[in-house]
Amino acid sequence: MKFGSGERSKVLEEFLQQVGGFGIIDGGLATQLESHGANLNDPLWSATCLITTPHLIRQVHEEYLEAGAEVLITASYQATIQGLESKGLSTIEGEALLRRSIEIACEARDNFWKKYAEISDGSVEDAQIPNCRPVLVAASVGSYGAYLADGSEYSGDYGPDITLQTLKEFHRRRVQVLADSGADLLAFETIPNKLEAQAYAELLEEDDIQVPAWFSFNSKDGVNVVSGDSMTECASLVDLCKKVVAIGINCTPPCFIHGLIISIQKVTKKPILVYPNSGETYDAVRKEWVASTEVSDADFVSYVRKWQELGASLIGGCCRTTPGTIKAISRIMNKRYLATIEEA
Ligand SMILES: [Zn+2]
Numbered sequence: 001m002k003f004g005s006g007e008r009s010k011v012l013e014e015f016l017q018q019v020g021g022f023g024i025i026d027g028g029l030a031t032q033l034e035s036h037g038a039n040l041n042d043p044l045w046s047a048t049c050l051i052t053t054p055h056l057i058r059q060v061h062e063e064y065l066e067a068g069a070e071v072l073i074t075a076s077y078q079a080t081i082q083g084l085e086s087k088g089l090s091t092i093e094g095e096a097l098l099r100r101s102i103e104i105a106c107e108a109r110d111n112f113w114k115k116y117a118e119i120s121d122g123s124v125e126d127a128q129i130p131n132c133r134p135v136l137v138a139a140s141v142g143s144y145g146a147y148l149a150d151g152s153e154y155s156g157d158y159g160p161d162i163t164l165q166t167l168k169e170f171h172r173r174r175v176q177v178l179a180d181s182g183a184d185l186l187a188f189e190t191i192p193n194k195l196e197a198q199a200y201a202e203l204l205e206e207d208d209i210q211v212p213a214w215f216s217f218n219s220k221d222g223v224n225v226v227s228g229d230s231m232t233e234c235a236s237l238v239d240l241c242k243k244v245v246a247i248g249i250n251c252t253p254p255c256f257i258h259g260l261i262i263s264i265q266k267v268t269k270k271p272i273l274v275y276p277n278s279g280e281t282y283d284a285v286r287k288e289w290v291a292s293t294e295v296s297d298a299d300f301v302s303y304v305r306k307w308q309e310l311g312a313s314l315i316g317g318c319c320r321t322t323p324g325t326i327k328a329i330s331r332i333m334n335k336r337y338l339a340t341i342e343e344a
Pocket residue numbers: 250251277318319
């Protein structure tokens with residue numbers, strides 16, 4: 001089941017109208033997989049579960065829906081064809097697994113809709129409103145740094161050998177496969193530098209990708225993206241790409257979000273999305289998250305109204321946030337379907 005007029009480029013605009021102007025993105029997928037015991041110490045990270053425990057991915061998506069998420073980000077973040085091939089999969093098998101990540105999120109959405117359609121005694125077709133909400137599936141595309149699995153998506157430093165062309169060729173086939181998978185959106189996440197944003201934007205145009213995209217950067221100082229490139233410059237570049245329907249920030253401490261929203265707003269009229277992490281920082285050598293400015297769910301939520309007032313239209317959580325965080329966000333956003341879910 002799809003929403004709205006069916007015109008793909010309008011999917012986010014129509015979704016935002018249906019949800020009252022503010023949408024809720026899910027929380028950390030990897031974090032919640034780990035809390036169910038998944039071992040993600042692997043170059044594929046959260047995508048390793050596509051091979052080992054796909055049912056767990058579906059379960060986590062459902063947990064986020066129950067918590068109030070209206071956008072599910074798929075498990076394809078660190079799933080690249082190149083990464084899957086180095087695990088011994090053929091190109092065809094790798095591409096099938098990418099598609100599977102979208103199918104899993106769609107299955108979770110269908111299960112969720114069915115459950116609440118039964119509760120409200122309506123048919124699944126009527127389930128969108130009022131008891132079941134619109135849910136978009138966003139196909140995650142992680143950066144080249146995420147594929148390297150050396151933490152370079154938090155430095156944005158790819159060295160002098162990586163050019164615009166290298167990045168385009170690295171991402172091209174995966175983007176085509178994900179665009180053809182039935183996802184509502186493409187979610188370019190944790191973009192660490194301007195070069196990679198440019199590569200994605202050029203790819204979308206050159207290949208005339210029909211699925212609208214969001215571009216989301218990460219920052220560690222509240223002014224620039226992690227590489228040191230200016231947030232405003234990155235957002236201006238992305239603003240020019242017609243295939244991009246929202247621009248924002250993810251996997252960045254909550255305390256930096258305010259200033260970054262202002263920087264983005266200066267250069268675009270596109271909807272702004274924010275899904276910060278819990279404020280901890282990733283130590284790439286130890287391969288673990290280290291508490292620095294960690295905030296509790298209550299603290300996280302205390303920022304939410306401010307972000308809404310500043311003009312963020314989509315809000316959720318990234319690494320180290322949980323269904324608890326998303327539930328707290330949906331309470332503060334006062335979504336009308338929550339009562340039904342809590343009764344169930
Ligand atoms: Zn993250």
